[in-house]
Structure formats: C-alpha cells, structure tokens
Amino acid sequence: MVRNFAIQALLGGMFQVLMFPLILFLAAGTLAWPAAWIFLVLLYGFVSVTARWLSRRNPGLLEERMSMFKSGQSERDRLFVPLVVVCMVWLALMPLDAVRFHWSWVPVWLQVVGALALIGSFVFMFLAFRENGYLTPTVRIQKEREHKVISTGLYQYVRHPMYSGFLLFFVGTALLLGSVYGLLFALVLCGLFAWRAVREEHTLLVGLPGYDAYMARVHYRLIPRVW
Incomplete structure (x- = not known):
C-alpha cells in the first residue's frame, strides 16, 4: 500500500515538474545546455527523495501538496496563486537570456556557486x-489535523525556513543557469x-494559538540576524 502510494505520489510530483524542462528547452531552442541539465538532475533528485520520504512519514501532507486549492484557505492566499505564473515567466526568461539571445554572461565560478546555493535550498x-x-x-489553519505551532529544527532560528529555502532556490x-536578468527577476520573487x-x-x-508567543521567541522571519 505504501509502495503504491509512493509511486503515485512520485508520478504526480514528476508531472508537476515536467513544466520545467519544457519551458527551459523550448525557450532555449536547444537541448545542448549543460547548466539546465544539472539544474534538472538536482531538482528531480530533490523531488524524488522528498516525495518518497513524505509518502512514508506524512502521506496526507504529500497528497495535499499535489493540489493548489484547498477548502479553508484564505481569499488573500488564493489571490496569491498567480505567483506560480510569475515564476514560470522567470523560468522562461533565463534561457532566453543565457542561451538564445545571450543578453548577459555569468562566469563559470558563479555558476558553481549557484549550484551549491541550489543544493542548500x-x-x-x-x-x-x-x-x-x-x-x-x-x-x-488545519483544524482537522490539530494544527499546532512548530518550534523545533530550523524553526528555532527563522519562522519560515521553507521560504528561506525558496530565496536560495x-x-x-x-x-x-547563467542569467543576470534572471537574477534580477529572482530578487523580485524574493520580495514577493x-x-x-x-x-x-x-x-x-489570528487562528493559531501560541503563534504570538512563538514570534516573541523567534525574531527573524527568513534570514537570521537580518529579517
């Protein structure tokens, strides 16, 4: 049962990720782009490992992450979903910049730094x-799962470590991927x-008891000692 669910979840996750190679290589106009292949190997590796781990430890969370809309989410959050579209525009911009039109250039050593930052994310x-x-x-607020404040692990240092990971991503x-314009766009995404x-x-x-006390203990949202 667990194995079947793991396979289904993995396939579902891979389906969601298929948009990445499609956008990258169609915009680049070529498959001969080593940096993109490195990016995809790292991305697919992360998705595979995480999906398998969640299928064993928290299958409910994995199932919920396969859906963009859920009952009980705020209207404010529902309106923020178009951020996904903005991210896809960003993804298409980078191959146009780095491969098809060569608008900018990034040295190899900075590309290596980028790969390390991606792994860190x-x-x-x-x-x-x-x-x-x-x-x-x-x-x-997930009342059906007895939602409570998490204050262990990375949550001891920042209140939103997942978003910290996205900034690095x-x-x-x-x-x-070697795109200066993509980097500038990335700063906008970080702000969003x-x-x-x-x-x-x-x-x-408003909805989670104890979160005010947690905010008083952990002062930083995304970057320790900064913000």
Missing part, C-alpha cells in the same frame, strides 16, 4: 518538511515571498 526545504507536518502550499537557479511570509503570519496570529 533543497536541504533547507527538506529539513522544513521533516519538522513541519502542516507545510501545505496554501495558508490555512531563486538566486541559485539564476546563477547556475517575503511579502507572503508577512501575510501568512497575519493568518497564523
């Missing part, structure tokens, strides 16, 4: 999944995710 995200069984893609991906973290906390403060 996946580590952050996996550790966040490991600690927080309520880490759904949309913001809602955006910057690391742009550097690895920071804005979402603030909005998410409004929901948690």
Whole structure:
C-alpha cells in the first residue's frame, strides 16, 4: 500500500515538474545546455527523495501538496496563486537570456556557486518538511489535523525556513543557469515571498494559538540576524 502510494505520489510530483524542462528547452531552442541539465538532475533528485520520504512519514501532507486549492484557505492566499505564473515567466526568461539571445554572461565560478546555493535550498526545504507536518502550499489553519505551532529544527532560528529555502532556490537557479536578468527577476520573487511570509503570519496570529508567543521567541522571519 505504501509502495503504491509512493509511486503515485512520485508520478504526480514528476508531472508537476515536467513544466520545467519544457519551458527551459523550448525557450532555449536547444537541448545542448549543460547548466539546465544539472539544474534538472538536482531538482528531480530533490523531488524524488522528498516525495518518497513524505509518502512514508506524512502521506496526507504529500497528497495535499499535489493540489493548489484547498477548502479553508484564505481569499488573500488564493489571490496569491498567480505567483506560480510569475515564476514560470522567470523560468522562461533565463534561457532566453543565457542561451538564445545571450543578453548577459555569468562566469563559470558563479555558476558553481549557484549550484551549491541550489543544493542548500533543497536541504533547507527538506529539513522544513521533516519538522513541519502542516507545510501545505496554501495558508490555512488545519483544524482537522490539530494544527499546532512548530518550534523545533530550523524553526528555532527563522519562522519560515521553507521560504528561506525558496530565496536560495531563486538566486541559485539564476546563477547556475547563467542569467543576470534572471537574477534580477529572482530578487523580485524574493520580495514577493517575503511579502507572503508577512501575510501568512497575519493568518497564523489570528487562528493559531501560541503563534504570538512563538514570534516573541523567534525574531527573524527568513534570514537570521537580518529579517
């Protein structure tokens, strides 16, 4: 039963990720792009490991992450879903910049730094999944699962380690793929995710008992000693 669910979840996750190679290589106009292949290997590896782990430890969370919309999510969060479209525009911009039109150039050593940042982002995200069984893609109070405050692991240092991982993901991906314009766009995405973290906390403060005390103990949202 667990094995069948793992296979279904893995296939579902891979289906969601198929948009990445389609957008990258169609926009680039070629398959001969080593940086993109490195990116995809790292991405698929992370998705595979995480899906398998969640299928064993928290299949309910894995199932919920396969859906963008859930009952009980706030209207504010539902309106933020178009961020996914913005991310796809960002993904298409990078191959246009780095491969098809060569608008900008990134040295190899910075691409290596980007690959390391990307790996670091996946580590952050996996550790966040490991600690927080309520880490759904949309913001809602999960009363049916007795939602409670998580304050262990990375949550001892920042209140939104998953979003911290996304910041590294955006910057690391742009550097690895060799796109300065993608990096500038990544900074915009980082700002949008920071804005979402603030909005998410409004929901948690109102609906999740103990979150105000947690905010008083852990002062930083995304980056320790910074913000």
